[in-house]
Amino acid sequence: MSLQQAKPPLPSDDKRWKLVNATMRRNGYADHALIETLHSVQDAFGFLDEGSLRFVAAALDLPLSKVFGVATFYHLFTLKPKGRHACVVCTGTACYIKGAGGLVERLQERYDINPGETTEDNRLSLLTARCVGACGLAPAIVIDGDVLGKLDSESLIAKLEELT
DSSP, rough: OOOOOOOOOOSSSSHHHHHHHHHHTTTOOOGGGGHHHHHHEEEHHHHHOEEEEEEEEHHOOHHHHHHHHHHHHTTOOOOOOOOOOEEEEEHHHHHHHHHHHHHHHHHHHHOOTTOOOOOOTTSEEEEESOOOOOOOGGSSSEETEEEEEEEOHHHHHHHHHHHH
């Protein structure tokens, strides 16, 4: 006979936590539901903060280190809030040869952020990708899901300024 550990209370009255809890309940609060639960949290809140990771660990009866390890291993998960707009610079071989490195450097200078960071006003997140599959457009940039190509740094900044 195994003892059922009491599930922790939801972190707040926010209705989004009920969606997260439903995901865990549907999977019987089993440890194999970890990735699906983290997806549920990120879909609901936009990112995974420390409090949400602690709640998931307690609810699934897993060590926090395992939950944090999974959250940081998979690139789909983010531990910081994303900006209103996202700029992904492809750094694959073709794009890098065509100037992607210079684009990243110019964006770092202009917005005072590094890849993986968001501006202080939460307007722009700068990301890099190993390849976006648009080598013919090198250097390829994805802004809010739209693939753009063959931009120089000034035209890229002009496009971003229109958005922010």
